[in-house]
Amino acid sequence: MLVHEIINNGRGEDIAVVDEGRRVTYAELKEGIKKYRNHLYEIGIRTGDRVGIFSRNSLEFVYAYFATASLGAINVPINFQLSTRETAYILQDAGVKHLLTYEPLKFEEKLSVTQHNIATFGDKISADAPELPADFDENNPCVIIYTSGTTGNPKGAMLSHKNLVFNTRQCEVFKCHSKCKVLCVLPMYHCFGWTCVVLNTFYRGAELDVMRVFKPKDMVDMVRDLEITDIIIVPSIFKLVTALAKPEDFKSVRFFMSGGTTLPDKIVEEFNKKFNRKIAEGYGLSEASPAVFLTTHGEERQGSCGKLLKGTEVRLVDEDGLDVAPGEVGEVLVRGGQVMLGYWNNPKATAETLDKDGWLHTGDVGKVDADGYYYIVSRIKEMIISMGENIYPREVEEVVYQFKGIKDAAVIGVDDKLRGQVGACFYDVQEGATVDKSELKKFLQKNLALYKVPREFRELKEIPRTSTGKIAKRKILEDYMASRA
Secondary structure, eight states: OOGGGGGGGSOTTSEEEEETTEEEEHHHHHHHHHHHHHHHHHTTOOTTOEEEEEOOSOHHHHHHHHHHHHTTOEEEEEOTTSOHHHHHHHHHHHTOOEEEESSOOOOSSOOSOEEEEGGGGGGOOOOOOOOOOTTOOTTSEEEEEEEOOTTSSOEEEEEEHHHHHHHHHHGGGGOOOTTOEEEEOSOTTSHIIIIIIIIHHHHTTOEEEEOSSOOHHHHHHHHHHHTOOEEEEOHHHHHHHHHHOOGGGGTTOOEEEEOSSOOOHHHHHHHHHHHOOOOEEEEEOGGGSSEEEEOOTTOOOTTOOBEEOTTEEEEEEOTTSOBOOTTSOEEEEEEETTSOSEETTOHHHHHHHBOTTOOEEEEEEEEEOTTSOEEEEEESSOOEEETTEEEOHHHHHHHHTTSTTEEEEEEEEEEETTTEEEEEEEEEEOTTOOOOHHHHHHHHHHHSOGGGSOSEEEEOSSOOBOTTSOBOHHHHHHHHHHHHO
């Protein structure tokens, strides 16, 4: 099965998407995708071309994504929170020639990209596009998901049609069915939201209820008024809606799931106390489409991200690559049908992440209990997860270093009650120079997505280093925690 064929599982007369009052049946969804497909072909998009989508959640996003996939072209969904500098890098790296968006983006540099209004495609009358070439199969790439890299520039994880369909089928543990109404508040550009929410909903022939802009009160109202049955969100959203919602607001909901980052016990306990309901957890990464471990509905276990999905293999290994004993911690290695093809145009990074035997080295450390439930303990990488968004310190540090007067800089993740984690920027100053913190922050806001900008800035007399000359981030964090005690 190819990704765009997933919608064939829905009955024509059943509602497929609800988007700000618009109710679209599966039959109408197919017709809308066909119109977009024909117009995309008319403007020159062909098999293998990369097509950028810069958009909030919307019915038009769904049309564009499926239409692109049905032509054998490759989707490049872009986080709409990124700065134009960051967006430009992705467009250039992926070789995107056509960008679908609601409002034209203004780039500082000239790009060979044609921008199209995604909202007007359904109004175009175009000749029918030809069918896919006979040799096109499920192993062809469907999407490139850009993930921020530890070495500065983001990398594009190539996911095939097979990867996405395979992982969607594995989401059967949610026990979603055709009568379900699934809330889509997670961003569609994100692998978690696209596979576990959008694709899984359509694969089960259920109803997707789209929320374009997240506002806690609006979400609570939407769940109550539309009688939502499935809520899949990140921990910070659970925290916000727990404070606002009443038990009766969630009476229609049969399934709650959290992902994107570890779910703090305190959030679970507050939720359970107020609603007397359990929250399922999962674990994954973009390179695995994304789900690796998921909790089966009705088998929730607090603190665990669930069990290994059918058809997937996992190893927990030590620093020497040897399997650890049950109950011990080790790096999570994954192999299965949902594991990416590799990084776009980046064989070096691919070789560092995917070994010769097909094992994906996640950089995350986990353990498994006697019942087969997995737990993510920590990260080998320094990645910060804030509100479900990945932030890589090196990328932020590279921009900090561009600010006049900065000598050395270190961005470190620190705990935050609302966001889970936020970045804290520590720096020292070149001799004879001065650095205004507010100006530094403005500089970062101009050159980075706002969620990547550190929440705290501290000037140090001198950045500490290890005996080998590396910045001693552990020492910086220890001193920082001591100062807050």
